[in-house]
Amino acid sequence: TIDDLKGMKQGRLRLAAVTTTKYFIPKLLKPFCELYPGVSVSLEITNHEALLARLNDNLDDLYILSCPPERDDIEATTFLDNPLVAIAPANHPLAKQRNLPLECLAEEPLIVREEGSGTRKVIQKFFERHGISPRINLELGSNEAIHQAVIDGLGLSVISLHTLKFTEVKNQLAILDIEGLPIRCQWQVIYPKKKQLSITATTFLEYLLATSQQFSVDK
Numbered sequence: 001t002i003d004d005l006k007g008m009k010q011g012r013l014r015l016a017a018v019t020t021t022k023y024f025i026p027k028l029l030k031p032f033c034e035l036y037p038g039v040s041v042s043l044e045i046t047n048h049e050a051l052l053a054r055l056n057d058n059l060d061d062l063y064i065l066s067c068p069p070e071r072d073d074i075e076a077t078t079f080l081d082n083p084l085v086a087i088a089p090a091n092h093p094l095a096k097q098r099n100l101p102l103e104c105l106a107e108e109p110l111i112v113r114e115e116g117s118g119t120r121k122v123i124q125k126f127f128e129r130h131g132i133s134p135r136i137n138l139e140l141g142s143n144e145a146i147h148q149a150v151i152d153g154l155g156l157s158v159i160s161l162h163t164l165k166f167t168e169v170k171n172q173l174a175i176l177d178i179e180g181l182p183i184r185c186q187w188q189v190i191y192p193k194k195k196q197l198s199i200t201a202t203t204f205l206e207y208l209l210a211t212s213q214q215f216s217v218d219k
């Protein structure tokens with residue numbers, strides 16, 4: 001309706017997303033902003049735990065993350081794959097091998113994200129489920145810092161394939177062929193059920209569901 005269009009003209013869209021989405025959310029925002037030039041968009045990038053704190057404080061319209069907590073008061077929609085893969089320096093001896101057992105990850109120093117990271121939580125649970133105790137030798141607060149530390153030979157890591165796909169850094173890294181990997185996570189958009197979404201937020205959600213498959217990295 002005309003009213004809807006008016007709403008869209010002056011809309012505001014407040015998004016919050018976890019760190020590993022920053023490789024595709026801006027790309028996806030460009031055509032959205034071109035379609036709706038009157039909408040001003042803000043995108044907050046934090047880790048999983050900080051994002052849930054923002055949700056509890058009702059700071060944003062929509063929240064984008066993997067593996068949200070199962071809560072009755074949250075509406076969640078899955079929209080894209082988010083595989084977590086094991087990475088090593090490109091010239092690492094394991095890089096040439098196929099069908100490696102999961103235990104090989106316990107024999108190498110492992111680099112993980114900071115406490116509060118969703119990626120870290122998923123990996124921890126995964127190792128627990130398989131009865132593996134990794135040797136964590138370094139915690140780093142960013143995916144890019146992990147890329148560099150792995151390239152520099154400080155250890156291996158398990159990280160979202162999205163952090164590699166559209167970056168130069170992937171040429172210096174190898175994705176290891178390990179049984180049980182990748183860990184198959186999914187991106188989801190969530191918001192509190194009691195919240196009435198704005199026209200702008202509803203429009204963005206529909207746009208996201210319609211266009212996000214072009215950023216699939218699943219092999």
Ligand code: PGA
Pocket residue numbers: 018019020046047048049065066067113116117118119120185
């Ligand atoms: P992270 O989030 O940036 O906190 O690791 C990842 C996720 O929620 O999948």
